[in-house]
Amino acid sequence: MDMRVELRSVGVELGGCAVVDGVDLEVRPGEVVGLVGPNGSGKTTLLRTLYRALAPTTGTVLVEGHPVASLPRRRLAQRLGATVQEPEQRAALRVIDVVEQGRVCHQGWLEPLRAEDRVAVAAAIAATGLDEFRERDVRTLSGGERQRVAIARALAQQPRILVLDEPTNHLDLRHQLAILDLTARLAADGLAVLLTLHDLRLAVRYCDRLAVLSAGRLVAAGEPTEVLDTELLAEVFGVRAEIRPNADGEPVLDVLGLA
Amino acid sequence: MTRAAVRPPATARGQDRRRLPLPVVLSGLSVALVVVASVAVSVGSVWLPLDQVWKIIVDHVFPGVVQRDWTPVRAAIVWDSRLPRVVMAAVVGAALALSGAVAQAVTRNPLADPYLLGVSSGGGLALVVVTVLGIGSGLLGYVTTPVAAFLGGLAALLVVLTIGSRSGSVTTLLLAGIAVAQICSALTSLIIFLHSRGEAAKQILHWLAGGMGDARWDVLAVPSVVLLVTGALALGAARWLNLLHAGDDTAAALGISPARVRWYGLVGVSLVAGASVAVAGGIGFVGLLVPHAAAFLVGSDLRRLLPTAALLGAVFLVLADLLGRIWSSAGELPAGVVTALVGGPAFAILLARQGRKWT
Numbered sequence: 001m002d003m004r005v006e007l008r009s010v011g012v013e014l015g016g017c018a019v020v021d022g023v024d025l026e027v028r029p030g031e032v033v034g035l036v037g038p039n040g041s042g043k044t045t046l047l048r049t050l051y052r053a054l055a056p057t058t059g060t061v062l063v064e065g066h067p068v069a070s071l072p073r074r075r076l077a078q079r080l081g082a083t084v085q086e087p088e089q090r091a092a093l094r095v096i097d098v099v100e101q102g103r104v105c106h107q108g109w110l111e112p113l114r115a116e117d118r119v120a121v122a123a124a125i126a127a128t129g130l131d132e133f134r135e136r137d138v139r140t141l142s143g144g145e146r147q148r149v150a151i152a153r154a155l156a157q158q159p160r161i162l163v164l165d166e167p168t169n170h171l172d173l174r175h176q177l178a179i180l181d182l183t184a185r186l187a188a189d190g191l192a193v194l195l196t197l198h199d200l201r202l203a204v205r206y207c208d209r210l211a212v213l214s215a216g217r218l219v220a221a222g223e224p225t226e227v228l229d230t231e232l233l234a235e236v237f238g239v240r241a242e243i244r245p246n247a248d249g250e251p252v253l254d255v256l257g258l259a
Numbered sequence: 260m261t262r263a264a265v266r267p268p269a270t271a272r273g274q275d276r277r278r279l280p281l282p283v284v285l286s287g288l289s290v291a292l293v294v295v296a297s298v299a300v301s302v303g304s305v306w307l308p309l310d311q312v313w314k315i316i317v318d319h320v321f322p323g324v325v326q327r328d329w330t331p332v333r334a335a336i337v338w339d340s341r342l343p344r345v346v347m348a349a350v351v352g353a354a355l356a357l358s359g360a361v362a363q364a365v366t367r368n369p370l371a372d373p374y375l376l377g378v379s380s381g382g383g384l385a386l387v388v389v390t391v392l393g394i395g396s397g398l399l400g401y402v403t404t405p406v407a408a409f410l411g412g413l414a415a416l417l418v419v420l421t422i423g424s425r426s427g428s429v430t431t432l433l434l435a436g437i438a439v440a441q442i443c444s445a446l447t448s449l450i451i452f453l454h455s456r457g458e459a460a461k462q463i464l465h466w467l468a469g470g471m472g473d474a475r476w477d478v479l480a481v482p483s484v485v486l487l488v489t490g491a492l493a494l495g496a497a498r499w500l501n502l503l504h505a506g507d508d509t510a511a512a513l514g515i516s517p518a519r520v521r522w523y524g525l526v527g528v529s530l531v532a533g534a535s536v537a538v539a540g541g542i543g544f545v546g547l548l549v550p551h552a553a554a555f556l557v558g559s560d561l562r563r564l565l566p567t568a569a570l571l572g573a574v575f576l577v578l579a580d581l582l583g584r585i586w587s588s589a590g591e592l593p594a595g596v597v598t599a600l601v602g603g604p605a606f607a608i609l610l611a612r613q614g615r616k617w618t
Contacts, residue, residue, distance in 0.1 A: 077514025
């Protein structure tokens with residue numbers, strides 16, 4: 001099966017310190033892969049190598065079989081859309097202006113917005129439930145609304161891979177579920193989704209596979225129920241927790257306290 | 260347990276202020292520029308009626324179209340003295356506002372401005388060096404002065420950004436700008452003190468005052484061409500410059516190299532600011548304040564902001580120069596003094612109102 005994203009022994013050194021060390025990871029079309037790990041385990045650093053905000057010190061990052069380093073940035077952005085942890089919007093721009101930025105990688109120099117661009121922007125805005133915010137100044141939005149605007153901009157790129165860094169940050173519970181439902185739907189349509197999540201209960205519920213980072217190393221990868229055993233939860237996350245089936249027989253993570 | 264009725268969230272809260280359509284803003288500013296410029300040409304030690312001003316201009320562009328009913332002296336006042344001065348104020352104002360808007364976008368710093376970032380003083384120092392070396396005047400001067408101002412400005416800008424971007428704070432950047440500007444002006448004074456005599460000294464002192472007093476048609480060619488070319492390129496790249504607003508990581512994810520776009524932007528800033536410094540000296544606050552006023556009118560999208568800021572800057576500096584000329588009967592006040600008198604307090608108000616967000 002063709003891989004959308006392939007990390008081959010990727011290592012990143014920042015200031016002489018190995019932040020990410022020898023990570024191998026694959027994301028296939030149609031799956032949601034959750035990257036989990038405690039604070040400072042290197043999740044964001046690893047994601048930054050995917051959209052070329054950072055070049056890995058060792059190893060290779062492949063996007064649809066192409067090494068990211070040799071792919072023109074525009075071509076990369078046409079294939080892979082990403083959001084950062086704290087989307088920044090200090091400029092006086094409307095929501096629609098920001099989402100239209102997702103089309104820049106599809107537009108030629110001086111080329112105006114085409115019909116297909118408008119369709120992509122409208123679809124991204126509808127998918128993230130931002131219709132009524134279209135004309136709003138992004139600086140007047142709440143943190144959660146900005147997060148959705150950032151996701152809409154990434155969707156407007158019409159990527160085949162979506163990389164989301166803490167997409168549920170700042171969102172209230174309803175919008176957390178809405179975003180994760182959306183990623184599940186997008187994956188069902190064939191998108192490959194890689195996201196980081198702090199809430200392991202949501203990770204169990206929404207991710208097809210989990211990759212666990214600890215101190216920059218990949219310590220486990222696989223289906224959530226296999227990966228998150230009591231021992232790993234205690235060792236990596238420092239919590240006493242276990243996965244149990246709920247009344248419907250679905251696996252649910254039960255957090256009991258500190259380990 | 261108590262429980263209050265749950266209200267649906269108010270989605271209309273904080274509805275964005277309606278913005279004027281861009282064509283309305285641009286045509287309004289163009290009309291304002293023509294009006295202000297006409298008044299500026301007609302006002303001075305000799306007051307000329309507006310219709311005569313226009314007739315003289317039309318007669319120069321399309322000879323024979325209008326009946327000549329004015330004295331040659333009046334024609335000379337309009338065409339050789341006042342009009343080049345007004346056009347120069349417009350070009351320099353547009354150039355400074357444009358470079359300020361681009362500088363603010365690429366440094367993601369609302370206080371960036373060719374003056375505060377040391378571009379003006381770096382360009383000034385280079386100009387003085389060129390003048391003292393004796394290659395700053397005559398036919399050679401048309402090329403050497405703008406090139407020197409550009410290179411000096413770019414060098415100062417790079418030093419400021421190297422020092423200032425290390426901590427990433429606005430305060431450090433501003434302090435680095437002040438430090439570099441101080442060093443440049445100290446060196447400028449030193450060179451004047453040690454080397455310049457006669458004509459060179461006069462030329463430098465004239466330049467240091469900063470203003471439009473030097474305006475002639477031939478001096479205007481280089482800055483006008485630089486403004487038009489760089490302005491068109493900046494407008495063409497506005498879509499990419501816009502992405503820098505979102506931060507470097509997001510810009511990379513959207514398909515551009517933030518470092519490359521920033522570098523091109525800074526070269527453009529130095530070019531435009533250098534060209535205007537070469538002809539008009541250091542004029543402060545236009546590049547800082549005009550983009551903010553323009554953003555208030557049309558928002559931060561550079562495709563809208565750049566043309567608006569350029570026109571607004573032109574209007575502002577033509578007005579400032581006009582004010583300087585009619586301020587006192589004793590002599591004229593350089594435009595740089597007027598922009599500082601207006602801009603200083605406005606800058607202080609801006610800092611007091613929003614400064615906390617910027618540190």
